Amino acid sequence: MENQKSTCRITDGFFKNYQELVRTVSIPYQWNILNDRIPRAEKSGAVHNLELAAGLAQGEYYGTCFQDSDVGKWLEATSYALETKPDPNLEALADSVIVLLEKAQQEDGYLNSYFTVKEPQKRFTNLRECCEHYCFGHLAEAGAAYYEATGKDRLLKIACRYADLLCSIFGPAPGQSRGYDGHPEAELALVRLYEVTGKESYLKLADFFLNVRGEEPYYMELEWEKRNHAWHYELNKDVNPRDDRIYDCAHIQPRFQKKADGHAVKVGYLLTGMAAVAAHTKDEQLLAACRSIYDNIINQRMYLTGGIGSSRHQERFTFDYDLPNDRAYAETCAAVSLSFFTRRMLDLIPDSTYADTLERVLYNGTISGMSLDGTHFFYLNPLEILPDACRFDQDFKYVKPLRPQWLSCACCPPNLIRLLASVHRYLYTVRDDAIYVNLYVSSEGNLTQNGRSVFIRQETDYPWKGEIRFSTEGFLPDMHLALRIPGWCTSWELLDHTGRKRSDFYYKHGYLYLSLSPSDSFLLHLDIKPCCVKANCLVKADAGKAALMLGPIVYCMEELDNGPQLYNIIVSPDAGFKECHSSDFPQGELPVLSPQGAALYENAVFLEAEKARREVSAPGQVLYERYYPEETQAVCARFVPYFLWGNRNGKTPHEMQVWFRVMRNDN
Structure with missing residues (x-):
């Protein structure tokens, strides 16, 4: 893909500060958390569990069955941090974690500390609850990111061995399982592996997981029957999977879905996988479903902050226009997943509405999930807090007025830092017709379009000020730069380097399309008030x-x-x-x-x-x-x-x- 040949570096300002905060504070802090070194914080056990699986430690497994995913997300965040600023000490630490993962991996490629330590005979017997594909997905995303950042393929090979195992077990062939995970994630991760390795079997398995989800007979119910109605979590003992398909995004095959229904994070990850597969398979039906669900989210089911998922019950979407402020769930992970999805849609459709949503989420509903000290985190992000309600009303017990040091279910903190560490990858979309500027951030980009290299520099105090100065090199007459005019902006000007208005552009789907000289500079002024x-x-x-x-x-x-x-x-x-x-x-x-x-x-x-x-x-x-x-x-x-x-x-x-x-x- 074109974007993989392009590099971009944030040089100053808002997201530069966030990336440095993540690199210098949050990544080291979360590593200590994963090793249970922070007093009075919720215990993680994530590294300890992998050491148990590798035979390097003794003791009991601790935490949820998906604790491995936190390590995967931490490694991915570390990869993007190394991509933006080399750090030999941080890279050496990451390498040591990769060695640990290699030792914990079984001979056939399977890698999951929970089942290796606690239930080795029950692999892939409870896909609905136990998140094996989900954990694989975060491992695979980390493997792809680390390879792209450092050129080292050791983690990528670990992920590919696991992916090859999944390709042998799951699929449409006789004797293969038609199962899929209760929590989507493998789909988008398999596409990431395909994009890095070019191995077609990974793309085909991602497509299979999308096609088989929601089909009849209902796989999760068949699996439940085989277990004699046994659950992994006590909490779910009274839940029949046949009554809970919407929560698992399995009530309908994704390509036929029209609305955002189910667990908000699962919906976001599923949509990201759908858009990623559609980009490579040219599946118009899958793309149409993405567009329909997206329209439902932004027009009926999204908070002003970009938060999604309005109900504590199953952390899910409810119904159109149901957006309570004081009991909004708006999980940080859900906002992060919406960022992933909108970024993938920008690869497919040059329409600024996706970048508008991406911007809304990045500046509001994601970063609210972390304190300015980089060490305290929200799981959910309400739009109204009344402390007495949080204290006395049982219905509000889940609404936290203060960010804790960590969370017993800690999916959000490492998810947020991997997003912030990778924001430089979200600034541009490179397509055959133009290079699209999605976000206005002080940065330097060396981008490749159709084999030709160009350079773009942005200088700006955005989002506080609306002046963005551009300097470009290498554009040819048949190349275009497309500048997004945000949906919130009612007045703007485009000026050349002398301060005179430019008129050599046309406007389409929220972007200004410019033809540039080989060496050019200009100013875009957005009226921010x-x-x-x-x-x-x-x-x-x-x-x-x-x-x-x-x-x-x-x-x-x-x-x-x-x-x-x-x-x-x-x-x-x-x-x-x-x-x-x-x-x-x-x-x-x-x-x-x-x-x-x-x-x-x-x-x-x-x-x-x-x-x-x-x-x-x-x-x-x-x-x-x-x-x-x-x-x-x-x-x-x-x-x-x-x-x-x-x-x-x-x-x-x-x-x-x-x-x-x-x-x-x-x-």
């Missing part, structure tokens, strides 16, 4: 409310800046908002930050409403009385970027909300 947005009136939770954005950044109010009872603050969207510096707001109990975390905080734009009031209640006022116009007092309503919330309140839970009440014109 505070803007209030409203939800579709069918979203009950947001009726009569608005939310605040600055470019792609979603904002929220916090108790630290506004006092308690945020729901009593009423804001005028028409009066405007004033941009502020972080130093204008209370610092609170900001954690000790690395230089990168400090830069992310200090460079952020904070906002104040020009006109806002708070509804007040007199002391001793009755609970219910005859309606009368609200008694209000003028207040200063302050807003912070959503991804920053919860960083300044130390160990004290505070209120937070994204959507606010709107002031009537007569107020």
Whole structure:
């Protein structure tokens, strides 16, 4: 693929700080977590389990049956970190982990510490729950990434041996199993292996897993019957697989699916696999299903932050426009999976709506899952927090007002850092007709299109400022550069190096197509200013409310800046908002930050409403009385970027909300 021949390096700014935070803080921290070296944090056992499987340690297996996946994701994040900045010590550490995996791998290629240690006779007997293909997928993605980053193929060979085993066991041939994993992941990973190795059997197996999912007779139920209705997890003993197909994304064959139904992360991974397979097989039916499900997500089932999955029950999508704020699940992994999917769709369809969604998710619903110190993480990302509800209401126990050091089910933290470490791979899409600029990030890219090399430099303070300066080399007259005009942007200008407006472009599907001289420079100016947005009136939770954005950044109010009872603050969207510096707001109990975390905080734009009031209640006022116009007092309503919330309140839970009440014109 063209993108694999291209390289890009982020040089400064927002995502440079995030990548350095991941490289210098989060990757070492998570390695210590995987080795159970962090006091008072949830224990992982991931490395210990692999040492047990390799015969290098004694003791008991610890954690979920899919603990291996955390190691795979950590290795993938490490690969991208090495791709952006060589680090001999980090590479040596990764090599030692690869040696451990090699020792834990069985002769036939099987590699799963849970079954090797605890149930060696039950391999592939509970695909629905035990995530063997899922763990393989994260191993395979790491193998491909490490090979691309370092040129070393040892981890890639481990993944390929496992993939070859899967190809021998699963498939359409007589005597092969028609099984598939309860948690999609192998599909997209097999395509990654195919793209690196060119081995057709990997692409065919990925396609098979997509075609067999949801077929009759229902494989998961047949598997359950063979086990005499035995479950792996006690939690699932009362669940009949025939009643739970939607949760597993197995209620219908993917190519016929129209809506986003089921566990949100599973849906995101499944869609990524579908788009990846469709790109290589030219399967129009599969692509049409991707487009239909995507349209359903962004138009009826996605939060303003890019979060997906509105229900705690099965961490799933529910129904159209059901987007509660205070009990939003919006798992970090789900947002990460949506990033993966939209990036794959950009390979297939040159339409800026996919990049708009990618941008929304990257700047909001993913990075909110990690604190600025790089060592505390959210599993879910609600759009409203009332600490007393989290404390006293059992229905809100899963909503966390503070990021913990780690999680017992820790899929999200390593997932997030592998995304952030790889953001440089998301800036451009190289197609035969043009090179598409999806994200505006200070960077240098050496890209290859149809065998011809070009260089692109971006310099920008985006997302806080809308000026992006481009310098290019190597473009020929028949080549185009396509610049995305974000969906939130209502005004823009394209200027040449002298400051004069350029008109040598045409606009299509959200992109400006430019013809460039062999050596060119120009400025794209996007008008970034505070803007209030409203939800579709069918979203009950947001009726009569608005939310605040600055470019792609979603904002929220916090108790630290506004006092308690945020729901009593009423804001005028028409009066405007004033941009502020972080130093204008209370610092609170900001954690000790690395230089990168400090830069992310200090460079952020904070906002104040020009006109806002708070509804007040007199002391001793009755609970219910005859309606009368609200008694209000003028207040200063302050807003912070959503991804920053919860960083300044130390160990004290505070209120937070994204959507606010709107002031009537007569107020």
